[in-house]
Amino acid sequence: MSAIVARDVAKTFRAGWIRRRVIHALRGVTLDVPRGAIFGLLGPNGAGKTTLLSILATLLTPDRGTVTVLGHDVVREATELRHRLNMSTGNASFLWSLRAEEILGFYARLYGLSGRRLRRRIDELIELCELGAYRRVLYNELSTGIKQRLALAKSLVNDPELLFLDEPTLGLDPDVSVRIRRRIATLRRERGMTIVLTTHYMREAEELCDEIAFIKGGLILAGGTAAELKRQFALGDVIVFRLDPPTATWLADVPGVLRYAEADGRVECVVDEADKRLPALLDALHAEGVVVRDVRVSEPELEEVFVELAR
Amino acid sequence: MSWRGERWRAELVAVWAFALRSLLMASRNIFFFFELLFWPVVGVLSIGLLTKFLHLGAPETSFVLIGTIALSTIQVCQLEVSYAVLYDVWSKSMKHQFLAPIGVRHLTTGSWIVGVVRGLLVFVLLAVLARWAFAFDVLAAGVWALFLFLLGCFLTAWIIGVVVCTLIVQFGTRAEASAWATVNLVLVLAGIYYPISVLPRPAAAVASAVPLTYFLDAYRTHYGFAAEFPMAVPTGLGLSLAYLALSHWSLVVAIQRARRNGQLLKMSG
Numbered sequence: 306m307s308a309i310v311a312r313d314v315a316k317t318f319r320a321g322w323i324r325r326r327v328i329h330a331l332r333g334v335t336l337d338v339p340r341g342a343i344f345g346l347l348g349p350n351g352a353g354k355t356t357l358l359s360i361l362a363t364l365l366t367p368d369r370g371t372v373t374v375l376g377h378d379v380v381r382e383a384t385e386l387r388h389r390l391n392m393s394t395g396n397a398s399f400l401w402s403l404r405a406e407e408i409l410g411f412y413a414r415l416y417g418l419s420g421r422r423l424r425r426r427i428d429e430l431i432e433l434c435e436l437g438a439y440r441r442v443l444y445n446e447l448s449t450g451i452k453q454r455l456a457l458a459k460s461l462v463n464d465p466e467l468l469f470l471d472e473p474t475l476g477l478d479p480d481v482s483v484r485i486r487r488r489i490a491t492l493r494r495e496r497g498m499t500i501v502l503t504t505h506y507m508r509e510a511e512e513l514c515d516e517i518a519f520i521k522g523g524l525i526l527a528g529g530t531a532a533e534l535k536r537q538f539a540l541g542d543v544i545v546f547r548l549d550p551p552t553a554t555w556l557a558d559v560p561g562v563l564r565y566a567e568a569d570g571r572v573e574c575v576v577d578e579a580d581k582r583l584p585a586l587l588d589a590l591h592a593e594g595v596v597v598r599d600v601r602v603s604e605p606e607l608e609e610v611f612v613e614l615a616r
Numbered sequence: 617m618s619w620r621g622e623r624w625r626a627e628l629v630a631v632w633a634f635a636l637r638s639l640l641m642a643s644r645n646i647f648f649f650f651e652l653l654f655w656p657v658v659g660v661l662s663i664g665l666l667t668k669f670l671h672l673g674a675p676e677t678s679f680v681l682i683g684t685i686a687l688s689t690i691q692v693c694q695l696e697v698s699y700a701v702l703y704d705v706w707s708k709s710m711k712h713q714f715l716a717p718i719g720v721r722h723l724t725t726g727s728w729i730v731g732v733v734r735g736l737l738v739f740v741l742l743a744v745l746a747r748w749a750f751a752f753d754v755l756a757a758g759v760w761a762l763f764l765f766l767l768g769c770f771l772t773a774w775i776i777g778v779v780v781c782t783l784i785v786q787f788g789t790r791a792e793a794s795a796w797a798t799v800n801l802v803l804v805l806a807g808i809y810y811p812i813s814v815l816p817r818p819a820a821a822v823a824s825a826v827p828l829t830y831f832l833d834a835y836r837t838h839y840g841f842a843a844e845f846p847m848a849v850p851t852g853l854g855l856s857l858a859y860l861a862l863s864h865w866s867l868v869v870a871i872q873r874a875r876r877n878g879q880l881l882k883m884s885g
Contacts, residue, residue, distance in 0.1 A: 318877070318878050319877070359711075362715060363875075364714065364875065364880055364881060365875055365876075384717050385717075387717040388717050392715055397712075398708040399707060400641065400704075400709060402641050402644040402645060403640060407637075410633075411633050411636070412712065412713075412716065414629050414630060414633030415633050415718050416717065417626035417629050418629070419632075459712070463716075
């Protein structure tokens, strides 16, 4: 069952009075996000990621198309839907003179929490996001990493079924990013939350996401699991041989080999799946009397798909 | 708790969220001290001393002091309502509250309640000062008349505050100055230091559409001035309620528009 069903969603922004500027942020996006999945939206700056996320989160209304989130229409049933979702953004910002626990308290009250339930919820979130040492610190005295953790805690005040994370690790130190990623994975595992995240970091998407959609120029160019995307773009696994004799051009004709190349005395074969193809390649080399001095297998980076698509 | 009871509780909790936020912000900002004490006191002292210099009689002194006290009371309360949106614009956190299942009624009512409390504080302070320095007694009109006058002031502040919120949502930080300017325009029209009969005819016609005009008129009759309007208080209340509904509707429309044109995101981090 899908948590999000979007069909042909378009959004255009107009700016300027004299020199009218028209920006087509989304040009007909169609998307399905399964319940309980972590879904990644990847794309270069200005691709339309945040616009799409904002429409799904009811912060923007689409110009065209239909969007159903958790069974609710995002335009007609936005208020009902807002009880069940939440959002955290990179570079999040809150009121400068409030303490961390007061910020959580303010947003929790907007979802109707009060009294003991409210206090319990704040305690839980402070523990979950390791904010104990900062609960009485003013927002403008917090570091970027702590602010980001607070933003994540804020996005959980209503225990949402659907969580949107817009660049959740933007500008953070690597160790803080790793902790936030772990927390996101835990949320899905322990609470069965559906999570949609946008990110620039391919490693983050590969590590966290069950499915990924590449968006550019307001269109989804490709989608699927990380492995599917790599296959789709013929970016399969790379097997590097050191052979004696050093060439074996006929390997290009072996089934499953997508590309063959030679460099620095090594032979590089890109195959659809290394596990499946390596034994056959070794058998073929052996049959031709070629001695295999060394063999290395590496998986391609999702970044390569990104580079391919961003061109 | 029944479904209806639970809904009412959630409504009150959301209103309280904004009230508490306003209180916390107010308690931690030095500028609020100036808004609450410095400017209002300076206003009453300078106008009061001017009446002495001009050798105005007790009725004329009370006439202008009523206007001065009303000005400060309304301004403080109105600013608090405007801050409900300004805080989020300044901190770029606008989208977070509109992501929650709240309506504009929660936002404006919560901040208005705090505005009323702050407005009352200013009023009491200025009333004591006016009594001590210029022998003007706000209670001379009677408790009920004073209550209706204050109600008029606070309803006017609510309306202006919501209009300012609408302008800010519509035009962003470009409309920020309206938070401080709008109230002065309304007060000039409402005849804060003079009866509106001295205004040019078109301006007087506009003034008769301002609810505060009627509340000032009704209150001043208790200090010996002839009423300019029959049924001043009911007219003022009727106009206030109509404008309150209209201003809230305009804020709802402005937010819907901001969701359409992306202004809501532009005002967020």
